[in-house]
Structures are given as C-alpha cells and as structure tokens.
Amino acid sequence: MKTLDELTAGLPAGPVVDPADVAAALNRTLVVLDDDPTGTQSVADLPVVTGWSVEDLTWALSTGAPAVYVMTNSRSLDPADAERVNVEVVTNALAAAGRAGARIAFVSRSDSTLRGHYPLEPTTIADLLERAGTRVDGIILSPAFPDAGRVTVHGTHYAGGPAAGFVPVGRTEFAGDKTFGYSASFLPAWVEEKTAGAVSAADVAVIDLATLRTDEDAVVAALSAARDRAPIAVDCVEENDLLLLARALQRAEDAGATFVYRVGPPFVRARIGQAPRAPLSAAEARPADFAPDSDAAGGLIVVGSHVGLTGRQVDALRAATATPEVVLDVPTVLDPARRDAHVLAVAERAAGALRSGNVVVRRGGAFVAGRDAEESLDFARRVSAAVVEVVQRIVAARCPRFVIAKGGITSSDVAGRGLGINRALVRGPMLPGIVSLWEPQDGPAAGVPYIVFAGNVGDDDSLARVVATLNG
Numbered sequence: 001m002k003t004l005d006e007l008t009a010g011l012p013a014g015p016v017v018d019p020a021d022v023a024a025a026l027n028r029t030l031v032v033l034d035d036d037p038t039g040t041q042s043v044a045d046l047p048v049v050t051g052w053s054v055e056d057l058t059w060a061l062s063t064g065a066p067a068v069y070v071m072t073n074s075r076s077l078d079p080a081d082a083e084r085v086n087v088e089v090v091t092n093a094l095a096a097a098g099r100a101g102a103r104i105a106f107v108s109r110s111d112s113t114l115r116g117h118y119p120l121e122p123t124t125i126a127d128l129l130e131r132a133g134t135r136v137d138g139i140i141l142s143p144a145f146p147d148a149g150r151v152t153v154h155g156t157h158y159a160g161g162p163a164a165g166f167v168p169v170g171r172t173e174f175a176g177d178k179t180f181g182y183s184a185s186f187l188p189a190w191v192e193e194k195t196a197g198a199v200s201a202a203d204v205a206v207i208d209l210a211t212l213r214t215d216e217d218a219v220v221a222a223l224s225a226a227r228d229r230a231p232i233a234v235d236c237v238e239e240n241d242l243l244l245l246a247r248a249l250q251r252a253e254d255a256g257a258t259f260v261y262r263v264g265p266p267f268v269r270a271r272i273g274q275a276p277r278a279p280l281s282a283a284e285a286r287p288a289d290f291a292p293d294s295d296a297a298g299g300l301i302v303v304g305s306h307v308g309l310t311g312r313q314v315d316a317l318r319a320a321t322a323t324p325e326v327v328l329d330v331p332t333v334l335d336p337a338r339r340d341a342h343v344l345a346v347a348e349r350a351a352g353a354l355r356s357g358n359v360v361v362r363r364g365g366a367f368v369a370g371r372d373a374e375e376s377l378d379f380a381r382r383v384s385a386a387v388v389e390v391v392q393r394i395v396a397a398r399c400p401r402f403v404i405a406k407g408g409i410t411s412s413d414v415a416g417r418g419l420g421i422n423r424a425l426v427r428g429p430m431l432p433g434i435v436s437l438w439e440p441q442d443g444p445a446a447g448v449p450y451i452v453f454a455g456n457v458g459d460d461d462s463l464a465r466v467v468a469t470l471n472g
Helices: 019-025 037-042 054-062 079-100 120-131 187-194 209-214 216-224 239-254 266-271 308-321 339-353 373-397 408-418 462-471
Strands: 029-034 046-049 067-071 104-109 138-142 150-153 156-161 165-168 205-207 230-234 259-263 300-303 325-329 359-364 403-406 423-431 434-440 450-453
Touching (some): 029 079, 037 266, 037 408, 037 434, 054 067, 104 266, 120 259, 156 187, 259 266, 300 408, 308 403, 325 339, 339 359, 408 450
Parallel strands (some): 046 067, 205 230, 300 359, 325 359, 403 450
C-alpha cells in the first residue's frame, strides 16, 4: 500500500490546461459505447440513448452535443452478444452520422478496474471502421478514474484512495471477477494476459507522467507513430493529465491519426473539454415540470450490486434515516410456483412505503448456483426480469420522486426495461465526479430524476448523502 505522494515522487507537475481550449479544438462528436450505465457519472448535459436505432442515434447527434452515450450494457453479456451489440451500434452510428452530417469518433468506455470485454470491443469497432475505409492506428488505454481512486503511474494501474493508500489493481477484489478476472497490474502485461499472448507486453507503448507533463511534442510523436491498432497505455493521476492527453490526441488526429479509445469514465469529459461540474444541488435534482403527478413522499432505491462497499452504503443509509427495506428473495423468484405472488407482494409493499418516504428494494436470500454456466446465466436473467417487473409495478402504482439504481447491470435493467427510458439527458453528478443524474425524456417516469450509482464508488456514507440531497 502506497500513498499518492509515494507513487508520484520525483515526477514533475505539468502545465495547467484550460478545458475550454480543448473544447474549442474539438472537431468531431464522440460516440461512447458505454458497457454499463455508470460511465456517465463524470459528465453533464449530454444525451443518452438506451437503444441504438438509427433514429435514436440521429436524435442524439442532432442535439449538437460534443459526445453522446449509448448504453450497450455489454459487460453483462457473453462475448458473442457483446460483439453483436458493438457491431449494431457502430453500424447504426455511422449511418446516423451520415444523416446528421456529423464527424464522429468512437469511445469504448469500460471499467476503471479493468473489467469488461477487452480486446473484443475495441477490436470490433476497429474492424468496422476499417471496413468503412478508415484505418485505425492505435487503441488508447486510459482506465484511470482519479475521482474514484483509480490511477495509473509508470504504466501500472492502482486502486485505492488518500486515506487507505493505493494498491496495484491486480491485487484487489476486482481482479478476482469470475468473468473478467486477471492478475497483471502493469498495463502492457495486462494486455498480453487479456490477448492470450497475441500482443506482447513489449509491443505496448506507455506514455508516462514525466513525458505527458513535460514534452507534448514527444507525446504527439508517440501517438502519431502508432500503426495497426497498436495499444498505447497512458498514465494519469489527476484531471489535468487527461486534459494534457486530450490536447496531444487532438494534434495527432488533426495530422491524420485515427484512434479507438478504451477508457474509464472521466476520459470523455477531458477529451471534449468539459470542466468538472459541481454536484447538483437539491433544487437542481428535483423532478422536471413534465414528471408525472404522484402522491409519493419519497424515492425508490434499487440495490443490485453485491460488492462490500454497496452493503456498507445501504447499511449507513438505513442507520441514518430508518429507511424501510423490502427484499426480493432470489430462491423464491426462481421457484415458478411462488414467483409471481412474491414479485407482486414486494412491489405492493414498496409502493405502499413510498406514500410516507423512501424505500430500499434489494435482492437477497440464499445464493443459488446453477449446475453449469448456462443455468447460472438463466438464473441471473430470471432474477433480473423479476427486478424489472417490481420496478414497473411500483411506478405504475405510485411513481417515486426519484429512482436510484445501485450497480451497473441493475442500472441498465432499471433504466431501459424498468422505467422504459429510450432517451435521456445527463444533468450532472450527485457527488464530485461520480454518481450520475439522468433526466428521462420518455417512458412512464419521464422527468423523474434517475440516479445511476456504481457499486464500487464512493465511501460508506455516499448513498446517504445522495439521498439527503434528493430529499431536499
């Protein structure tokens, strides 16, 4: 465990970059394929679509925003489905860009702790671009998320925070992910590991902090030298590092280079030159004028994440506010004879609780393992469908004043299927650099604040603080 000062000892400070200068030089719209909905937590005032028809993407591009987000939810999919979704999004985005007369670039947004379909997703995007006649020179790897304690120094990626210190990410619980596990923390070694040796660590370029902060021309030269989708890992410990990278990327792209970005949440903010937005106030986080009329006194908190931090956050919320909790019992959901009555009962109890205040709905009960991967996936889908139905029933009975979804997959399910959101606007963060508030533009909860809260961000009292703001 090391402090940030220890990790960066001897490294120079870089010149301060004005985000407005980056924004002024931007000459393309970023299409962000977001593998779970939490990627929007670092940005503000951008459109989001949960589907990817040419019409939806044309709407997003026609807003004139410098970036648009497409919720692929691909981190929850198997590789074949993830590839299919990426193909559909890129194909339709290219068609929509033609309609809208927009020049676009693609961002493959993924997890700041290195989980997700790599190299599949950026490779798929690159394949489609090259079929369309655009050569892809490099894949930019920038997983850093300083606001959430993810930093990259000397090519090694770390997770932690100022209080506890930082540890190489390969030694954290995230590296043990059952689907996307890994052992390497040094990004070139991680690339070699994830590509099963198809790309050697020696062939991965690293742009370290010293170069990034002192020699922009050298960074531009390194970027411009990339060929044949070469992976390029970039150090970052603070927002200004990402702005320095954005400025160098713009110069390299203006000179003819093309990149696909495989990045963590804050990269987009820096690349479009958007200054970090202050957390939304209680007044800014209220329902829109077009939200449905309702006699609800509180909001709905749907908890799907199972990481330890989420459990502590829910415990802190309930301890501070005595918020009632309704449990969707997994074994009961998986029993066809009991499932429907249980789902109805959970929804009715939660809707009733909203009359007097906030309510937490979470998945619980004994863990049920499938006999094989196929059955385990079936179980997960059935539980997800039950969560969606509960949310649908609650909203139909008594529309909440706000909805918080805790966990990436849960956020996607609740947004796209539970609340029927096709189009939304990201209004901004609820906490500094993290936790995103969307304003749905359609669906039965149009205008109701929808808060996307990743399972692995914040501290123990973060959920309670967000709820306090929403309570006004």
